[in-house]
Amino acid sequence: MTSELLGQALVEEATKKSGLIWVRGTGEPAARALWHVWHEGAACVIGDGPGEQPLPGLVEGGSAEVTVRSKDKGGRLVSWTARVVQLAPGSPEWDAAVAELKGKRLNAPDGEAMPGRWARECRVVRLEPTGATLPLPEGDLAARPVPSPATTREPVPAGLPKLLLRKRRKK
Incomplete structure (x- = not known):
């Protein structure tokens, strides 16, 4: 019983932070x-x-595996299983969750109109802990990154620092 409560507390605190x-x-x-x-x-x-x-893969009524990293070191802290619940737009649960999400959304293109766009075009999903924490795996867990349209920045041209310093000296 005590280990279950400690596991729940670890899941909550680690995920919050x-x-x-x-x-x-x-x-x-x-x-x-x-x-x-x-x-x-x-x-x-x-x-x-x-x-x-x-x-x-986050479908209503399905399950998910959630891994939380340590905020200070960045390493795996805890893994837990979750039940996936999709919230219906306009429901009290959806409104409460969106109010919290809206405050944390960075670089939103539409500001105050964001909740309306989310209601029309997006899904709000709750990942509810089932109470089970997963054992930390052993060995290397390296995996290929998922495909993305993002690109890596090109290296800075060798002559650029000299050009930038020259402009500053002239002023």
Whole structure:
């Protein structure tokens, strides 16, 4: 009983403090990093709309594996299983979750109109802990990154620092 309560407390505190969680939905080969908020005993995520994070494998009534990293060291802290619950737009639960998510959303293109766009085009999903924490795995867990349109920045041209310093000296 005590170990269950300690596990629940660890899941809640670690997930609250972490900016990202790694989630592997049903049938997905690898976990994805998702931003979230902890609200009323569950991690709430938003996505699957234009300009929002993808939520593959997170289907209503399904399960997911959530891994939380340590905020200070960045290493795996705890992994737990979750039940996936999709919130209906306009419901009291949806309104409460969106109010929390709205405050944490960075660089939103539409500001105050964001909740309306989310209601029309996105999904709000609650990842409710089932109470089971997973054992920490052993060995190397390196996996290929999931495909993304993002690119890596090119190296700075060798002559650029000299050009920048020259302009400063002339002023």
